[in-house]
Amino acid sequence: MSSYKVLDVNDDLPIRTKGAVHSGKVRSVYWLTDEDSARLIEEKGYDVPKGTELAIMVISDRISAFDCIWQGENGLNGVPGKGIALNSVASHWFKLFDAAGLAGNHIVDIPHPYVWIVRKASTVRVEAIARQYITGSMWRDYSKGVRNFCGIDLPEGLTANQKLAEVLITPSTKGIIRGVAEVPEQDDVNITRQNILNNLDAFNFKSAADVDKYEQLLTQGFNVIAAELAKLDQIFVDTKFEFGYVEDTSGVEKLIYIDEVGTPDSSRIWDGAAYRDGKIIENSKEGFRQLLINNVPDSDVLLNKDRMPEREALAQGYKLPESVMLDVSNTYVGIASKIVGHALTIPADPRAEVIAILDEQYGLID
Template structure:
């Protein structure tokens, strides 16, 4: 099983530079190709909407760094296909529940989405049903107010919270917003979002409550189905933005990925009932990486970022660490979707063939 490590050099017809993130690369299509595909494929987008091809890689990011393993393994086999399959499943469930659509218009290949350009709101939309991770670390330090929410005394690590908590953080650095430090990834309250909704790129103050409703409802859809599969949906991050529909109206939609092992914590329910936490998400790799590092503080201390980057660049992990992640991702994807994961043996060649034959967007 091959990995797709490099995804920013495909011969897709575009007039803009390729945007390459930690895991995905985005190719903005020409106006002519966008208009043609909207018409030919009957996408639920305005005829003037901009479309892109989003190609997911198998690269593995953790602690804001990329990781590789022995034997030239520059990614996790099956990871990209697993993330796409899981997100696609949940977006379908959201649509069936009457929540909102996503920016995904089509999935022509297991590693590829056709997406509509959306205008993102500048928050990471986070929901938590259990106290763990950064919330637990803050609570353990004595903090009791989190994103404007007062937490009760005597909570214990990994405990289920009485209510689902909406705990957003900033997406990027916000400037000139009272009570919001000018650094990335700052926790903010719903009240701050309502007061400064324009700064966070909401189109109205009421949309602050609308996003929270879509987040909570989406969480509940996933949690209920995950529970039936013997898993616990612990916490998650969604992203939202505005996209123009067929009628030219901006809609608040789901963006990026949802309910995946990359964006969520998922625990084994049987183990949790017995007082143990068994991760079925990227958190398992994070914990393994902390145990592997001679000085784990490098990975969690943001004041040591230069050392962290140097450690990641100079480290070749044991191959088994990557294969453990592969097993986790493929297993949870097949449980959620109820079918074998479609993993390409020659991903790059298959992607080019599909985009040429089905969408006609490969450069001549």
């Protein structure tokens, strides 16, 4: 067995909740009882209206790519330090957003590096994607002759990994949008700005002005992160943000950032010196994706959505060498340490630490 303790299972913690735990690819969300939410708002002085629903959001060290979870040999079912790296980076950017006067976010407290306490938001059903370089899916389509991307016309003559003239907003669906003729009923499908404006209710926007607002917040947030990364000689290539509505303490509804921002999972980050030398060094999950493409027996299984059952079977049976998982750990923890300005400490037993803190300091363990 591996000597590393990772938090790979994060949906079975003994946290007192109402309803079932919601578990995604990386994070699990525990909605607190109304009594515990009210108690914590009172005890901790959270700046949210009384009656706000709170949740414990626990990040894992699992790594997903191509819509599957991947594991290592010797029982290493996650990447050491990945969870703390993602949470630390996102929290860092949220603080800078606050300092820059941008919108707030859903985090009300950070009890432990693996844990956020968040407030409930009414989620906008758009994956807000911003790109400053032509790479990934955009380049794959462009190289096949596509020149219109999410309603934006691209010029002729672009080359792979080239910087674009401006930051482009290329949204996709968050979840399956049903009953809208112009939008295919599938998750993560590219859409246009006009698709959103034509179907505000379906995408859970309150007004057309809020479509302008999310684009403004996406661009402003992108620029804040890009400027900070440039100081580290890192390039912010593209990213995905998410947004939702909450009420402030005066009862005014506002759009805020939710989920994570600017992390190596939700963004591409390139090394600046290597890029100037004509090479791409990935300081984000894209490097792990490329590693999988280069190492699995048949890379088309990963790239072809029609072969999803085969892909899922491959991911369940395929074990990456422990050395590979540790290389991925070095990428995540390395870039996170650069961003936050200090070395991250990987907990020896994150699960035990999380349970102890939520019990002793928050009274949430049954």
